[in-house]
Amino acid sequence: MEMYIHYKNLPQGKELADVVGELNEVLEDVGCVCGGEAGRIDLDLEDERANPKHAQVAVKAYLQRAEFPRDTTVEIGCMEIGVYE
DSSP, rough: OOEEEOOOOOOOOOOOHHHHHHHHHHTTTTTEEEETTTTTTEEEEEETOOOOOHHHHHHHHHHHHHOTTTOOOOEETTTTEETOO
């Protein structure tokens, strides 16, 4: 299953490589960053037995702690959810 992070700006003081490394740590056992394009980070949830809600909650918590802008969203299953909702 794929999950996407849609963002306009990265948090102040962070580079894309920093965010990718930190996300890979957050998703250690259930997925990884698998690519992206300008304004989007693609995540692959590897273990289909794991509930994708757990990964979504972990990613949202990371994005909040990293202080991503309020217009950042997470997309899973064609549904976008605001990071701070």
